[in-house]
Amino acid sequence: MSAPRRGRTRARRTAGWWSVAVLVLVGLVLGAAPPATAGGRAPAPTLRLSAPAHVVAGVPFDVTVTVRQAGRPYVGTVRFATDDALVRSLPADYTFTRADRGTHRFEGVTLVGTGRHRLTVRDTRHRGLQDTDPVRVANARAAVRGTVLSTMDPIYGPSTVTVYDAVTGKALRSGRTDDQGDEYLITGLPAGDVKVGAVCDGIPPEYLYEPGFANNQDTLAEADVFHLRPGRTLEQSWGLEPYFGPYLDLDRIWP
Numbered sequence: 001m002s003a004p005r006r007g008r009t010r011a012r013r014t015a016g017w018w019s020v021a022v023l024v025l026v027g028l029v030l031g032a033a034p035p036a037t038a039g040g041r042a043p044a045p046t047l048r049l050s051a052p053a054h055v056v057a058g059v060p061f062d063v064t065v066t067v068r069q070a071g072r073p074y075v076g077t078v079r080f081a082t083d084d085a086l087v088r089s090l091p092a093d094y095t096f097t098r099a100d101r102g103t104h105r106f107e108g109v110t111l112v113g114t115g116r117h118r119l120t121v122r123d124t125r126h127r128g129l130q131d132t133d134p135v136r137v138a139n140a141r142a143a144v145r146g147t148v149l150s151t152m153d154p155i156y157g158p159s160t161v162t163v164y165d166a167v168t169g170k171a172l173r174s175g176r177t178d179d180q181g182d183e184y185l186i187t188g189l190p191a192g193d194v195k196v197g198a199v200c201d202g203i204p205p206e207y208l209y210e211p212g213f214a215n216n217q218d219t220l221a222e223a224d225v226f227h228l229r230p231g232r233t234l235e236q237s238w239g240l241e242p243y244f245g246p247y248l249d250l251d252r253i254w255p
Contacts, residue, residue, distance in 0.1 A: 045069035047078075049121045051109070051133040056230055057140045058088065058190030060110045065121055066103045067129075073098045077124045084137070086112035088167050088192065093124065111137045112165065112172070112190045142189040142228035146236030147182045148198045148248045154182045155250065156207040159200045161186060166193035166225045191230045195223040198248045208253040214246030 051063040067074040075097065080090040088110040096104060111117055114137050122130030148159040155177070161184045162174040172194065175186040197220065199211040213223035226234055226246055236247055 043070055045074065045129060047121065047123065047129050047131050049119065049131040049133045051119050051135055053134070054136050054138060055111060056191065057112050057114050057137050058110060058142070058192035058228070059140065059230065060089065060108045062105055062107045063091075063109055063119065063121075063133075064103065064105050065131075067096065067123075068102055073100070074102045076126070076129075078121050079124050080106075080109075081120045081122075082111065082117055084111045084113045084117040086165065086168070086170055086172065086190075088112050088165060088190075110192070111135060112192075113137060114139045114188075139188055140191040140228070140230040141187070142191055142230060143185060143187040143233040144189065144194070144196060144226075144228070144246065145183075145185045145233055146196075146246055146248060148177055148184065148200075148250065149182060150209055150250045150252050152249065155200055155209065157200060159184070159198050159248075159250075161196065161198045161248065163189055164195045164197065164220060164223075165190075166195050169220060185233075189228055191228050193225045193227055195220060195225060196246045196248065197223065198250060200250060209250040210253060212248060212250045214248055216247075216249055 046068045048066045049063060050066070052061055055061050065078055067076070073096075075095065077093055077095040079093050082090065089108050091106040091109065094104065094106070096102070109119070111119075116134060116136050118132050119135050120130060120132040144163055148155050148161065159177045160174055161177065163172045163186055164170065165172055173186050173189055175184050177184045196214040197211065200209040210218075212218065213220060214226070215224040217223045224246065228234055234246070
C-alpha cells in the first residue's frame, strides 16, 4: 500500500511545480506588455520638443525631440515649422531609427525675426502627435555702415539701402542715406551672412541710376556675402583684409 502512496505524492508535487511555472510565465508576459488604459488599449504616444527659451537673432541653436511610444521604439518622421517669417534655417524632415531610442538632437535652427515666436514639430502622418515651444528671439544689435556712390562720386539725391539675408534672400531691414545723399547706417540686424543693395529714389529725372549691390554686383544672386556679428557694426572698408566692402557704386543712366 505504501508504493501507490508515494506515487500519488510525487504526482501532486509535479502538478504543483507546473502551476508555479505557469504563474511565473504569465507574470512575465503581463509585465512585458504595454500598460493598458481604462478602455483596454495602450496609451497614445507622446512627443516633446525641448528648445531654449531665449536665443539671439541669426545665431543657430539646437533642439531635442523625444517621442515615447509603448511597446516598441518610435520610427516615424517629424517635420518642423515656425511662425517666424524671416526664419533662416529649420531641420529637414527626419525619420527616427531604432538607434535613436525615441530621442534625437537637431542642430542649426536659426530664427531671425525678433520677439516671441513658436517652434513646432509634428509627426508627418499623425497631426495630433506634435508639440510647440515658445522661443523669444533677442535683437542681435548688428549693423552695417557705408556710403552710396557712383563712379566714386556722391549720388545726386537720397538712396534706400536694403540688407538681405544671404541664405533666404529675404529683405531684413532698409534705411535711407543721410542729407548729403551718400552715407547710411542700418541697425537692428541679425547675426549671420547678409547681402547689401541700394536704389536711388526721389532724384531729378536727369540723374538716374541703376539699382546695384555691394562690391559692384548687378543682382542679388551675384552679390557678395558679408558676415555680421552680434553687437558689431560692419564698416565699409577699402582694404583687402579682413574684407573688401561692402561698397555701393551705382551706374548712372545717361539720357
